[in-house]
Amino acid sequence: MATSAAFLKGDFKRTGKMELSDEQKSQMWINSVNSENKEALLAWVKETGIELVQINGQRKYGGPPPGWIGNAPVSGSEVFIGKIPQDIYEDKLIPLFQSVGKLYEFRLMMTFSGLNRGFAYARYISRRQAISAIMSLNGFEITKGCCIVVCRSTEKSELALDGLPGNFDENMLKNVLDEVTSGVSSISLHPSPTKESQVLAVVKYDSHRAAAMAKKTLCEGSPILPGLPLTVNWLKTDMRQKLRSTDKLQQTKDLSPLPLLYTDRPDLPKETLLSAVGCLNMLCQEMKLGRPVFLIKLFSVTSFGWIRFWYQVVIPTYPTPFCGYAWMIGENLELNEKYEHARQVVAMKILSALGYIPDFSLGDVTARNAL
Structure with missing residues:
Protein backbone atom coordinates (compact mmCIF):
# COMPACT_ATOMS: atom_id res chain seq x y z
CA MET A 1 0.00 0.00 0.00
CA ALA A 2 1.09 3.58 -0.68
CA THR A 3 0.70 4.48 2.99
CA SER A 4 2.93 1.59 4.16
CA ALA A 5 5.55 2.40 1.55
CA ALA A 6 5.64 6.01 2.65
CA PHE A 7 5.93 4.92 6.27
CA LEU A 8 8.86 2.56 5.52
CA LYS A 9 10.65 5.32 3.61
CA GLY A 10 10.40 7.58 6.64
CA ASP A 11 8.23 10.17 4.89
CA PHE A 12 7.42 12.17 8.05
CA LYS A 13 6.83 15.74 9.05
CA ARG A 14 8.93 17.09 11.88
CA THR A 15 6.08 16.30 14.25
CA GLY A 16 6.75 12.60 13.60
CA LYS A 17 3.51 12.03 11.60
CA MET A 18 3.51 10.75 8.05
CA GLU A 19 2.62 13.36 5.44
CA LEU A 20 -0.53 12.41 3.49
CA SER A 21 -1.95 14.09 0.43
CA ASP A 22 -5.54 15.36 0.44
CA GLU A 23 -6.45 12.52 -1.92
CA GLN A 24 -4.99 9.91 0.46
CA LYS A 25 -6.78 11.45 3.43
CA SER A 26 -10.05 11.42 1.51
CA GLN A 27 -9.59 7.78 0.52
CA MET A 28 -8.77 6.77 4.10
CA TRP A 29 -11.98 8.46 5.30
CA ILE A 30 -14.06 6.72 2.62
CA ASN A 31 -12.54 3.34 3.53
CA SER A 32 -13.36 3.90 7.20
CA VAL A 33 -17.08 4.48 6.54
CA SER A 153 -40.44 1.27 -11.99
CA THR A 154 -41.64 4.04 -14.30
CA GLU A 155 -38.67 3.47 -16.66
CA LYS A 156 -38.64 7.04 -17.97
CA SER A 157 -38.13 7.22 -21.72
CA GLU A 158 -39.37 10.71 -22.68
CA LEU A 159 -37.29 13.89 -22.84
CA ALA A 160 -38.49 17.50 -22.95
CA LEU A 161 -36.36 19.72 -25.22
CA ASP A 162 -37.33 23.33 -24.55
CA GLY A 163 -36.15 26.38 -26.52
CA LEU A 164 -36.23 25.13 -30.12
CA PRO A 165 -36.80 27.66 -32.93
CA GLY A 166 -40.44 28.20 -33.85
CA ASN A 167 -39.86 27.04 -37.43
CA PHE A 168 -38.82 23.51 -36.43
CA ASP A 169 -41.01 20.59 -37.48
CA GLU A 170 -40.92 16.92 -36.44
CA ASN A 171 -38.98 15.73 -39.50
CA MET A 172 -36.29 18.40 -39.10
CA LEU A 173 -35.80 17.53 -35.45
CA LYS A 174 -35.76 13.77 -36.04
CA ASN A 175 -33.10 14.13 -38.74
CA VAL A 176 -30.92 16.14 -36.35
CA LEU A 177 -31.46 13.81 -33.35
CA ASP A 178 -30.72 10.72 -35.43
CA GLU A 179 -27.25 12.18 -36.04
CA VAL A 180 -26.35 12.32 -32.35
CA THR A 181 -28.69 9.86 -30.56
CA SER A 182 -30.35 6.53 -31.29
CA GLY A 183 -33.70 4.95 -30.55
CA VAL A 184 -36.07 7.88 -31.26
CA SER A 185 -39.57 6.40 -31.55
CA SER A 186 -41.78 9.53 -31.67
CA ILE A 187 -41.65 13.34 -31.50
CA SER A 188 -44.38 15.86 -30.70
CA LEU A 189 -44.00 19.65 -30.78
CA HIS A 190 -45.74 22.13 -28.49
CA PRO A 191 -45.54 25.90 -27.86
CA SER A 192 -42.93 26.45 -25.16
CA PRO A 193 -44.59 27.29 -21.82
CA THR A 194 -41.51 29.24 -20.70
CA LYS A 195 -39.92 30.73 -23.84
CA GLU A 196 -41.96 33.03 -26.05
CA SER A 197 -42.13 32.20 -29.79
CA GLN A 198 -40.15 28.98 -29.27
CA VAL A 199 -41.01 25.30 -29.24
CA LEU A 200 -40.84 22.48 -26.70
CA ALA A 201 -40.35 19.00 -28.16
CA VAL A 202 -41.36 15.81 -26.38
CA VAL A 203 -39.06 13.06 -27.66
CA LYS A 204 -39.88 9.45 -26.81
CA TYR A 205 -37.13 6.82 -27.02
CA ASP A 206 -37.58 3.07 -27.31
CA SER A 207 -35.96 2.39 -23.92
CA HIS A 208 -34.90 4.11 -20.72
CA ARG A 209 -31.27 3.43 -21.54
CA ALA A 210 -31.55 5.06 -24.97
CA ALA A 211 -33.27 8.08 -23.40
CA ALA A 212 -30.66 8.36 -20.64
CA MET A 213 -27.80 8.21 -23.16
CA ALA A 214 -29.52 10.84 -25.31
CA LYS A 215 -30.03 13.11 -22.31
CA LYS A 216 -26.37 12.81 -21.37
CA THR A 217 -25.28 13.59 -24.95
CA LEU A 218 -27.58 16.59 -25.33
CA CYS A 219 -26.80 18.03 -21.88
CA GLU A 220 -23.05 17.95 -22.50
CA GLY A 221 -23.51 20.84 -24.92
CA SER A 222 -26.38 20.84 -27.35
CA PRO A 223 -25.06 19.66 -30.71
CA ILE A 224 -28.47 20.40 -32.23
CA LEU A 225 -28.07 24.16 -32.54
CA PRO A 226 -24.83 25.49 -31.07
CA GLY A 227 -25.35 28.81 -29.29
CA LEU A 228 -29.02 28.11 -28.60
CA PRO A 229 -29.86 27.88 -24.86
CA LEU A 230 -31.66 24.54 -25.19
CA THR A 231 -32.99 22.97 -21.96
CA VAL A 232 -33.08 19.16 -21.76
CA ASN A 233 -34.98 17.40 -18.97
CA TRP A 234 -36.98 14.28 -18.29
CA LEU A 235 -40.63 14.89 -19.15
CA LYS A 236 -42.42 15.28 -15.82
CA THR A 237 -46.09 14.66 -15.08
CA ASP A 238 -46.86 18.32 -14.35
CA MET A 239 -45.22 19.40 -17.61
CA ARG A 240 -47.19 16.78 -19.55
CA GLN A 241 -50.44 18.11 -18.06
CA LYS A 242 -49.43 21.71 -18.78
CA LEU A 243 -48.71 20.85 -22.43
CA ARG A 244 -52.08 19.11 -22.79
CA SER A 245 -53.87 22.17 -21.40
CA THR A 246 -51.94 24.47 -23.76
CA ASP A 247 -52.70 22.25 -26.77
CA LYS A 248 -56.45 22.24 -25.95
CA LEU A 249 -56.43 26.04 -25.64
CA GLN A 250 -54.60 26.33 -28.97
CA GLN A 251 -57.15 24.05 -30.66
CA THR A 252 -59.93 26.34 -29.39
CA LYS A 253 -58.12 29.38 -30.80
CA ASP A 254 -57.62 27.62 -34.14
CA LEU A 255 -61.42 27.22 -34.44
CA SER A 256 -62.01 30.96 -33.89
CA PRO A 257 -62.59 33.18 -36.96
CA LEU A 258 -59.42 34.97 -38.08
CA PRO A 259 -58.90 37.79 -40.57
CA LEU A 260 -58.59 36.57 -44.17
CA LEU A 261 -55.10 37.28 -45.46
CA TYR A 262 -55.40 38.05 -49.17
CA THR A 263 -56.11 34.48 -50.31
CA ASP A 264 -58.94 35.64 -52.60
CA ARG A 265 -57.19 38.36 -54.56
CA PRO A 266 -57.28 37.38 -58.29
CA ASP A 267 -55.76 40.77 -59.16
CA LEU A 268 -52.48 39.83 -57.48
CA PRO A 269 -49.77 37.49 -58.86
CA LYS A 270 -49.73 34.01 -57.30
CA GLU A 271 -46.06 34.47 -56.35
CA THR A 272 -47.00 37.48 -54.20
CA LEU A 273 -49.76 35.57 -52.43
CA LEU A 274 -47.31 32.78 -51.54
CA SER A 275 -44.63 35.18 -50.26
CA ALA A 276 -44.61 36.09 -46.57
CA VAL A 277 -42.80 39.34 -47.41
CA GLY A 278 -45.39 40.12 -50.10
CA CYS A 279 -48.25 39.45 -47.69
CA LEU A 280 -46.65 41.66 -45.03
CA ASN A 281 -46.12 44.47 -47.53
CA MET A 282 -49.79 44.32 -48.64
CA LEU A 283 -50.99 44.24 -45.03
CA CYS A 284 -48.92 47.29 -44.12
CA GLN A 285 -50.09 49.08 -47.29
CA GLU A 286 -53.79 48.52 -46.59
CA MET A 287 -53.38 49.49 -42.92
CA LYS A 288 -51.38 52.57 -44.01
CA LEU A 289 -48.42 51.60 -41.81
CA GLY A 290 -45.73 52.18 -44.42
CA ARG A 291 -43.39 49.74 -46.13
CA PRO A 292 -41.41 47.45 -43.75
CA VAL A 293 -37.63 47.90 -43.72
CA PHE A 294 -35.61 44.71 -43.05
CA LEU A 295 -32.16 44.58 -41.45
CA ILE A 296 -30.61 41.08 -41.42
CA LYS A 297 -27.24 39.96 -40.01
CA LEU A 298 -26.20 36.36 -40.79
CA PHE A 299 -23.97 34.25 -38.53
CA SER A 300 -21.97 31.10 -39.31
CA VAL A 301 -23.50 27.84 -40.53
CA THR A 302 -23.70 24.99 -37.98
CA SER A 303 -22.55 21.44 -38.69
CA PHE A 304 -26.19 20.53 -39.38
CA GLY A 305 -26.69 23.19 -42.06
CA TRP A 306 -28.57 25.67 -39.86
CA ILE A 307 -27.88 29.41 -40.02
CA ARG A 308 -28.53 31.67 -37.05
CA PHE A 309 -29.33 35.28 -37.84
CA TRP A 310 -30.31 38.53 -36.15
CA TYR A 311 -33.10 40.66 -37.54
CA GLN A 312 -34.75 44.03 -37.05
CA VAL A 313 -37.82 45.12 -38.99
CA VAL A 314 -39.03 48.71 -38.78
CA ILE A 315 -42.59 49.48 -39.91
CA PRO A 316 -42.70 53.30 -40.16
CA THR A 317 -45.93 54.01 -38.22
CA TYR A 318 -45.92 50.90 -36.03
CA PRO A 319 -45.06 51.75 -32.37
CA THR A 320 -42.03 49.47 -31.95
CA PRO A 321 -39.63 47.59 -34.26
CA PHE A 322 -39.61 43.79 -34.42
CA CYS A 323 -36.22 42.32 -33.56
CA GLY A 324 -34.62 39.13 -32.31
CA TYR A 325 -32.77 35.99 -33.39
CA ALA A 326 -34.02 33.17 -35.63
CA TRP A 327 -32.79 30.05 -37.42
CA MET A 328 -33.16 28.72 -40.94
CA ILE A 329 -31.79 25.95 -43.16
CA GLY A 330 -29.66 27.51 -45.86
CA GLU A 331 -26.31 25.77 -46.17
CA ASN A 332 -26.57 25.35 -49.97
CA LEU A 333 -28.06 28.76 -50.80
CA GLU A 334 -26.22 31.64 -52.43
CA LEU A 335 -25.63 34.70 -50.24
CA ASN A 336 -28.49 36.75 -51.78
CA GLU A 337 -30.79 33.72 -51.43
CA LYS A 338 -29.87 33.41 -47.75
CA TYR A 339 -30.92 37.01 -47.12
CA GLU A 340 -34.18 36.52 -49.03
CA HIS A 341 -34.91 33.31 -47.13
CA ALA A 342 -34.24 35.09 -43.82
CA ARG A 343 -36.65 37.88 -44.86
CA GLN A 344 -39.37 35.30 -45.53
CA VAL A 345 -38.83 33.63 -42.12
CA VAL A 346 -38.98 36.99 -40.32
CA ALA A 347 -42.03 38.19 -42.27
CA MET A 348 -43.87 35.05 -41.28
CA LYS A 349 -42.99 35.66 -37.61
CA ILE A 350 -44.34 39.22 -37.84
CA LEU A 351 -47.56 38.11 -39.56
CA SER A 352 -48.06 35.58 -36.79
CA ALA A 353 -47.37 38.22 -34.11
CA LEU A 354 -49.94 40.52 -35.73
CA GLY A 355 -52.58 37.78 -35.56
CA TYR A 356 -52.71 36.87 -39.25
CA ILE A 357 -52.36 33.29 -40.51
CA PRO A 358 -50.76 33.20 -43.97
CA ASP A 359 -52.04 30.65 -46.47
CA PHE A 360 -48.72 28.78 -46.74
CA SER A 361 -46.34 26.88 -44.49
CA LEU A 362 -42.69 27.59 -43.78
CA GLY A 363 -41.94 24.32 -45.56
CA ASP A 364 -43.37 25.81 -48.79
CA VAL A 365 -41.16 28.88 -48.47
CA THR A 366 -38.15 26.71 -47.67
CA ALA A 367 -38.75 24.44 -50.64
CA ARG A 368 -39.26 27.32 -53.06
CA ASN A 369 -36.13 29.18 -51.95
CA ALA A 370 -34.04 26.02 -52.02
CA LEU A 371 -34.73 25.48 -55.71
Whole structure:
Protein backbone atom coordinates (compact mmCIF):
# COMPACT_ATOMS: atom_id res chain seq x y z
CA MET A 1 0.00 0.00 0.00
CA ALA A 2 1.09 3.58 -0.68
CA THR A 3 0.70 4.48 2.99
CA SER A 4 2.93 1.59 4.16
CA ALA A 5 5.55 2.40 1.55
CA ALA A 6 5.64 6.01 2.65
CA PHE A 7 5.93 4.92 6.27
CA LEU A 8 8.86 2.56 5.52
CA LYS A 9 10.65 5.32 3.61
CA GLY A 10 10.40 7.58 6.64
CA ASP A 11 8.23 10.17 4.89
CA PHE A 12 7.42 12.17 8.05
CA LYS A 13 6.83 15.74 9.05
CA ARG A 14 8.93 17.09 11.88
CA THR A 15 6.08 16.30 14.25
CA GLY A 16 6.75 12.60 13.60
CA LYS A 17 3.51 12.03 11.60
CA MET A 18 3.51 10.75 8.05
CA GLU A 19 2.62 13.36 5.44
CA LEU A 20 -0.53 12.41 3.49
CA SER A 21 -1.95 14.09 0.43
CA ASP A 22 -5.54 15.36 0.44
CA GLU A 23 -6.45 12.52 -1.92
CA GLN A 24 -4.99 9.91 0.46
CA LYS A 25 -6.78 11.45 3.43
CA SER A 26 -10.05 11.42 1.51
CA GLN A 27 -9.59 7.78 0.52
CA MET A 28 -8.77 6.77 4.10
CA TRP A 29 -11.98 8.46 5.30
CA ILE A 30 -14.06 6.72 2.62
CA ASN A 31 -12.54 3.34 3.53
CA SER A 32 -13.36 3.90 7.20
CA VAL A 33 -17.08 4.48 6.54
CA ASN A 34 -19.10 1.27 7.03
CA SER A 35 -15.88 -0.74 6.72
CA GLU A 36 -17.30 -3.97 8.17
CA ASN A 37 -20.09 -4.25 5.58
CA LYS A 38 -17.74 -3.24 2.78
CA GLU A 39 -15.40 -6.09 3.71
CA ALA A 40 -18.36 -8.48 3.78
CA LEU A 41 -19.31 -7.33 0.28
CA LEU A 42 -15.78 -7.90 -1.02
CA ALA A 43 -15.75 -11.39 0.50
CA TRP A 44 -19.11 -12.19 -1.13
CA VAL A 45 -17.93 -10.93 -4.54
CA LYS A 46 -14.80 -13.09 -4.29
CA GLU A 47 -16.77 -16.13 -3.19
CA THR A 48 -19.50 -15.89 -5.87
CA GLY A 49 -17.40 -14.47 -8.71
CA ILE A 50 -20.13 -11.94 -9.38
CA GLU A 51 -19.05 -8.78 -11.23
CA LEU A 52 -20.11 -5.33 -10.01
CA VAL A 53 -19.32 -2.26 -12.12
CA GLN A 54 -19.39 1.34 -10.87
CA ILE A 55 -20.89 3.72 -13.47
CA ASN A 56 -21.80 7.37 -12.84
CA GLY A 57 -22.98 7.15 -9.24
CA GLN A 58 -24.45 3.68 -9.45
CA ARG A 59 -23.07 0.17 -9.01
CA LYS A 60 -24.42 -2.31 -11.49
CA TYR A 61 -24.70 -6.07 -11.88
CA GLY A 62 -25.67 -7.60 -15.22
CA GLY A 63 -27.41 -5.73 -18.00
CA PRO A 64 -26.98 -8.33 -19.45
CA PRO A 65 -25.92 -11.01 -16.95
CA PRO A 66 -23.30 -13.63 -17.87
CA GLY A 67 -24.52 -16.11 -20.50
CA TRP A 68 -27.43 -13.98 -21.63
CA ILE A 69 -28.47 -14.43 -25.28
CA GLY A 70 -31.03 -12.29 -27.05
CA ASN A 71 -32.66 -8.91 -26.57
CA ALA A 72 -33.15 -7.07 -23.29
CA PRO A 73 -36.39 -7.76 -21.37
CA VAL A 74 -39.50 -5.82 -22.37
CA SER A 75 -40.68 -2.62 -20.67
CA GLY A 76 -42.41 -3.28 -17.35
CA SER A 77 -39.91 -5.86 -16.14
CA GLU A 78 -38.09 -3.48 -13.76
CA VAL A 79 -38.99 -2.71 -10.12
CA PHE A 80 -38.01 0.21 -7.92
CA ILE A 81 -36.66 -0.55 -4.43
CA GLY A 82 -36.86 2.21 -1.84
CA LYS A 83 -36.15 2.82 1.86
CA ILE A 84 -33.00 0.66 1.77
CA PRO A 85 -30.77 1.16 4.86
CA GLN A 86 -27.71 3.01 3.60
CA ASP A 87 -25.20 0.56 5.06
CA ILE A 88 -26.57 -2.47 3.14
CA TYR A 89 -24.96 -3.67 -0.10
CA GLU A 90 -25.46 -6.14 -2.93
CA ASP A 91 -24.35 -9.16 -0.87
CA LYS A 92 -27.70 -8.83 0.96
CA LEU A 93 -29.86 -7.34 -1.79
CA ILE A 94 -29.06 -9.41 -4.88
CA PRO A 95 -29.63 -12.84 -3.23
CA LEU A 96 -32.92 -11.53 -1.80
CA PHE A 97 -34.24 -10.34 -5.16
CA GLN A 98 -32.90 -13.41 -6.98
CA SER A 99 -34.98 -15.57 -4.63
CA VAL A 100 -38.19 -14.58 -6.49
CA GLY A 101 -36.94 -14.55 -10.11
CA LYS A 102 -33.99 -14.37 -12.47
CA LEU A 103 -32.32 -10.96 -12.50
CA TYR A 104 -31.31 -9.37 -15.78
CA GLU A 105 -29.83 -6.30 -14.07
CA PHE A 106 -29.46 -4.80 -10.58
CA ARG A 107 -28.48 -1.16 -10.02
CA LEU A 108 -27.69 0.27 -6.57
CA MET A 109 -27.38 4.06 -6.34
CA MET A 110 -24.24 5.10 -4.43
CA THR A 111 -22.89 8.14 -2.57
CA PHE A 112 -19.31 9.41 -2.75
CA SER A 113 -18.57 7.92 0.68
CA GLY A 114 -19.51 4.42 -0.43
CA LEU A 115 -22.88 4.28 1.33
CA ASN A 116 -25.91 3.55 -0.83
CA ARG A 117 -28.41 6.35 -1.51
CA GLY A 118 -31.38 4.40 -0.18
CA PHE A 119 -32.78 3.09 -3.46
CA ALA A 120 -32.06 0.64 -6.26
CA TYR A 121 -33.58 -0.90 -9.40
CA ALA A 122 -33.95 -4.62 -10.15
CA ARG A 123 -34.80 -5.72 -13.69
CA TYR A 124 -36.12 -9.23 -14.22
CA ILE A 125 -36.26 -11.33 -17.37
CA SER A 126 -40.06 -10.97 -17.57
CA ARG A 127 -42.93 -8.81 -16.36
CA ARG A 128 -44.40 -11.77 -14.47
CA GLN A 129 -41.28 -12.09 -12.33
CA ALA A 130 -41.28 -8.34 -11.66
CA ILE A 131 -44.88 -8.57 -10.43
CA SER A 132 -43.91 -11.55 -8.26
CA ALA A 133 -41.09 -9.48 -6.71
CA ILE A 134 -43.51 -6.67 -5.86
CA MET A 135 -46.03 -9.04 -4.29
CA SER A 136 -43.40 -10.97 -2.32
CA LEU A 137 -40.94 -8.25 -1.22
CA ASN A 138 -42.87 -5.01 -0.81
CA GLY A 139 -42.79 -4.31 2.93
CA PHE A 140 -40.09 -6.93 3.56
CA GLU A 141 -38.17 -6.26 6.82
CA ILE A 142 -34.60 -6.30 5.57
CA THR A 143 -33.14 -5.31 8.94
CA LYS A 144 -34.85 -4.99 12.30
CA GLY A 145 -37.42 -2.22 12.05
CA CYS A 146 -36.54 -1.36 8.41
CA CYS A 147 -39.05 -2.41 5.75
CA ILE A 148 -38.21 -1.80 2.08
CA VAL A 149 -40.63 -0.54 -0.57
CA VAL A 150 -40.85 -2.48 -3.85
CA CYS A 151 -43.02 -1.15 -6.67
CA ARG A 152 -43.17 -0.89 -10.44
CA SER A 153 -40.44 1.27 -11.99
CA THR A 154 -41.64 4.04 -14.30
CA GLU A 155 -38.67 3.47 -16.66
CA LYS A 156 -38.64 7.04 -17.97
CA SER A 157 -38.13 7.22 -21.72
CA GLU A 158 -39.37 10.71 -22.68
CA LEU A 159 -37.29 13.89 -22.84
CA ALA A 160 -38.49 17.50 -22.95
CA LEU A 161 -36.36 19.72 -25.22
CA ASP A 162 -37.33 23.33 -24.55
CA GLY A 163 -36.15 26.38 -26.52
CA LEU A 164 -36.23 25.13 -30.12
CA PRO A 165 -36.80 27.66 -32.93
CA GLY A 166 -40.44 28.20 -33.85
CA ASN A 167 -39.86 27.04 -37.43
CA PHE A 168 -38.82 23.51 -36.43
CA ASP A 169 -41.01 20.59 -37.48
CA GLU A 170 -40.92 16.92 -36.44
CA ASN A 171 -38.98 15.73 -39.50
CA MET A 172 -36.29 18.40 -39.10
CA LEU A 173 -35.80 17.53 -35.45
CA LYS A 174 -35.76 13.77 -36.04
CA ASN A 175 -33.10 14.13 -38.74
CA VAL A 176 -30.92 16.14 -36.35
CA LEU A 177 -31.46 13.81 -33.35
CA ASP A 178 -30.72 10.72 -35.43
CA GLU A 179 -27.25 12.18 -36.04
CA VAL A 180 -26.35 12.32 -32.35
CA THR A 181 -28.69 9.86 -30.56
CA SER A 182 -30.35 6.53 -31.29
CA GLY A 183 -33.70 4.95 -30.55
CA VAL A 184 -36.07 7.88 -31.26
CA SER A 185 -39.57 6.40 -31.55
CA SER A 186 -41.78 9.53 -31.67
CA ILE A 187 -41.65 13.34 -31.50
CA SER A 188 -44.38 15.86 -30.70
CA LEU A 189 -44.00 19.65 -30.78
CA HIS A 190 -45.74 22.13 -28.49
CA PRO A 191 -45.54 25.90 -27.86
CA SER A 192 -42.93 26.45 -25.16
CA PRO A 193 -44.59 27.29 -21.82
CA THR A 194 -41.51 29.24 -20.70
CA LYS A 195 -39.92 30.73 -23.84
CA GLU A 196 -41.96 33.03 -26.05
CA SER A 197 -42.13 32.20 -29.79
CA GLN A 198 -40.15 28.98 -29.27
CA VAL A 199 -41.01 25.30 -29.24
CA LEU A 200 -40.84 22.48 -26.70
CA ALA A 201 -40.35 19.00 -28.16
CA VAL A 202 -41.36 15.81 -26.38
CA VAL A 203 -39.06 13.06 -27.66
CA LYS A 204 -39.88 9.45 -26.81
CA TYR A 205 -37.13 6.82 -27.02
CA ASP A 206 -37.58 3.07 -27.31
CA SER A 207 -35.96 2.39 -23.92
CA HIS A 208 -34.90 4.11 -20.72
CA ARG A 209 -31.27 3.43 -21.54
CA ALA A 210 -31.55 5.06 -24.97
CA ALA A 211 -33.27 8.08 -23.40
CA ALA A 212 -30.66 8.36 -20.64
CA MET A 213 -27.80 8.21 -23.16
CA ALA A 214 -29.52 10.84 -25.31
CA LYS A 215 -30.03 13.11 -22.31
CA LYS A 216 -26.37 12.81 -21.37
CA THR A 217 -25.28 13.59 -24.95
CA LEU A 218 -27.58 16.59 -25.33
CA CYS A 219 -26.80 18.03 -21.88
CA GLU A 220 -23.05 17.95 -22.50
CA GLY A 221 -23.51 20.84 -24.92
CA SER A 222 -26.38 20.84 -27.35
CA PRO A 223 -25.06 19.66 -30.71
CA ILE A 224 -28.47 20.40 -32.23
CA LEU A 225 -28.07 24.16 -32.54
CA PRO A 226 -24.83 25.49 -31.07
CA GLY A 227 -25.35 28.81 -29.29
CA LEU A 228 -29.02 28.11 -28.60
CA PRO A 229 -29.86 27.88 -24.86
CA LEU A 230 -31.66 24.54 -25.19
CA THR A 231 -32.99 22.97 -21.96
CA VAL A 232 -33.08 19.16 -21.76
CA ASN A 233 -34.98 17.40 -18.97
CA TRP A 234 -36.98 14.28 -18.29
CA LEU A 235 -40.63 14.89 -19.15
CA LYS A 236 -42.42 15.28 -15.82
CA THR A 237 -46.09 14.66 -15.08
CA ASP A 238 -46.86 18.32 -14.35
CA MET A 239 -45.22 19.40 -17.61
CA ARG A 240 -47.19 16.78 -19.55
CA GLN A 241 -50.44 18.11 -18.06
CA LYS A 242 -49.43 21.71 -18.78
CA LEU A 243 -48.71 20.85 -22.43
CA ARG A 244 -52.08 19.11 -22.79
CA SER A 245 -53.87 22.17 -21.40
CA THR A 246 -51.94 24.47 -23.76
CA ASP A 247 -52.70 22.25 -26.77
CA LYS A 248 -56.45 22.24 -25.95
CA LEU A 249 -56.43 26.04 -25.64
CA GLN A 250 -54.60 26.33 -28.97
CA GLN A 251 -57.15 24.05 -30.66
CA THR A 252 -59.93 26.34 -29.39
CA LYS A 253 -58.12 29.38 -30.80
CA ASP A 254 -57.62 27.62 -34.14
CA LEU A 255 -61.42 27.22 -34.44
CA SER A 256 -62.01 30.96 -33.89
CA PRO A 257 -62.59 33.18 -36.96
CA LEU A 258 -59.42 34.97 -38.08
CA PRO A 259 -58.90 37.79 -40.57
CA LEU A 260 -58.59 36.57 -44.17
CA LEU A 261 -55.10 37.28 -45.46
CA TYR A 262 -55.40 38.05 -49.17
CA THR A 263 -56.11 34.48 -50.31
CA ASP A 264 -58.94 35.64 -52.60
CA ARG A 265 -57.19 38.36 -54.56
CA PRO A 266 -57.28 37.38 -58.29
CA ASP A 267 -55.76 40.77 -59.16
CA LEU A 268 -52.48 39.83 -57.48
CA PRO A 269 -49.77 37.49 -58.86
CA LYS A 270 -49.73 34.01 -57.30
CA GLU A 271 -46.06 34.47 -56.35
CA THR A 272 -47.00 37.48 -54.20
CA LEU A 273 -49.76 35.57 -52.43
CA LEU A 274 -47.31 32.78 -51.54
CA SER A 275 -44.63 35.18 -50.26
CA ALA A 276 -44.61 36.09 -46.57
CA VAL A 277 -42.80 39.34 -47.41
CA GLY A 278 -45.39 40.12 -50.10
CA CYS A 279 -48.25 39.45 -47.69
CA LEU A 280 -46.65 41.66 -45.03
CA ASN A 281 -46.12 44.47 -47.53
CA MET A 282 -49.79 44.32 -48.64
CA LEU A 283 -50.99 44.24 -45.03
CA CYS A 284 -48.92 47.29 -44.12
CA GLN A 285 -50.09 49.08 -47.29
CA GLU A 286 -53.79 48.52 -46.59
CA MET A 287 -53.38 49.49 -42.92
CA LYS A 288 -51.38 52.57 -44.01
CA LEU A 289 -48.42 51.60 -41.81
CA GLY A 290 -45.73 52.18 -44.42
CA ARG A 291 -43.39 49.74 -46.13
CA PRO A 292 -41.41 47.45 -43.75
CA VAL A 293 -37.63 47.90 -43.72
CA PHE A 294 -35.61 44.71 -43.05
CA LEU A 295 -32.16 44.58 -41.45
CA ILE A 296 -30.61 41.08 -41.42
CA LYS A 297 -27.24 39.96 -40.01
CA LEU A 298 -26.20 36.36 -40.79
CA PHE A 299 -23.97 34.25 -38.53
CA SER A 300 -21.97 31.10 -39.31
CA VAL A 301 -23.50 27.84 -40.53
CA THR A 302 -23.70 24.99 -37.98
CA SER A 303 -22.55 21.44 -38.69
CA PHE A 304 -26.19 20.53 -39.38
CA GLY A 305 -26.69 23.19 -42.06
CA TRP A 306 -28.57 25.67 -39.86
CA ILE A 307 -27.88 29.41 -40.02
CA ARG A 308 -28.53 31.67 -37.05
CA PHE A 309 -29.33 35.28 -37.84
CA TRP A 310 -30.31 38.53 -36.15
CA TYR A 311 -33.10 40.66 -37.54
CA GLN A 312 -34.75 44.03 -37.05
CA VAL A 313 -37.82 45.12 -38.99
CA VAL A 314 -39.03 48.71 -38.78
CA ILE A 315 -42.59 49.48 -39.91
CA PRO A 316 -42.70 53.30 -40.16
CA THR A 317 -45.93 54.01 -38.22
CA TYR A 318 -45.92 50.90 -36.03
CA PRO A 319 -45.06 51.75 -32.37
CA THR A 320 -42.03 49.47 -31.95
CA PRO A 321 -39.63 47.59 -34.26
CA PHE A 322 -39.61 43.79 -34.42
CA CYS A 323 -36.22 42.32 -33.56
CA GLY A 324 -34.62 39.13 -32.31
CA TYR A 325 -32.77 35.99 -33.39
CA ALA A 326 -34.02 33.17 -35.63
CA TRP A 327 -32.79 30.05 -37.42
CA MET A 328 -33.16 28.72 -40.94
CA ILE A 329 -31.79 25.95 -43.16
CA GLY A 330 -29.66 27.51 -45.86
CA GLU A 331 -26.31 25.77 -46.17
CA ASN A 332 -26.57 25.35 -49.97
CA LEU A 333 -28.06 28.76 -50.80
CA GLU A 334 -26.22 31.64 -52.43
CA LEU A 335 -25.63 34.70 -50.24
CA ASN A 336 -28.49 36.75 -51.78
CA GLU A 337 -30.79 33.72 -51.43
CA LYS A 338 -29.87 33.41 -47.75
CA TYR A 339 -30.92 37.01 -47.12
CA GLU A 340 -34.18 36.52 -49.03
CA HIS A 341 -34.91 33.31 -47.13
CA ALA A 342 -34.24 35.09 -43.82
CA ARG A 343 -36.65 37.88 -44.86
CA GLN A 344 -39.37 35.30 -45.53
CA VAL A 345 -38.83 33.63 -42.12
CA VAL A 346 -38.98 36.99 -40.32
CA ALA A 347 -42.03 38.19 -42.27
CA MET A 348 -43.87 35.05 -41.28
CA LYS A 349 -42.99 35.66 -37.61
CA ILE A 350 -44.34 39.22 -37.84
CA LEU A 351 -47.56 38.11 -39.56
CA SER A 352 -48.06 35.58 -36.79
CA ALA A 353 -47.37 38.22 -34.11
CA LEU A 354 -49.94 40.52 -35.73
CA GLY A 355 -52.58 37.78 -35.56
CA TYR A 356 -52.71 36.87 -39.25
CA ILE A 357 -52.36 33.29 -40.51
CA PRO A 358 -50.76 33.20 -43.97
CA ASP A 359 -52.04 30.65 -46.47
CA PHE A 360 -48.72 28.78 -46.74
CA SER A 361 -46.34 26.88 -44.49
CA LEU A 362 -42.69 27.59 -43.78
CA GLY A 363 -41.94 24.32 -45.56
CA ASP A 364 -43.37 25.81 -48.79
CA VAL A 365 -41.16 28.88 -48.47
CA THR A 366 -38.15 26.71 -47.67
CA ALA A 367 -38.75 24.44 -50.64
CA ARG A 368 -39.26 27.32 -53.06
CA ASN A 369 -36.13 29.18 -51.95
CA ALA A 370 -34.04 26.02 -52.02
CA LEU A 371 -34.73 25.48 -55.71
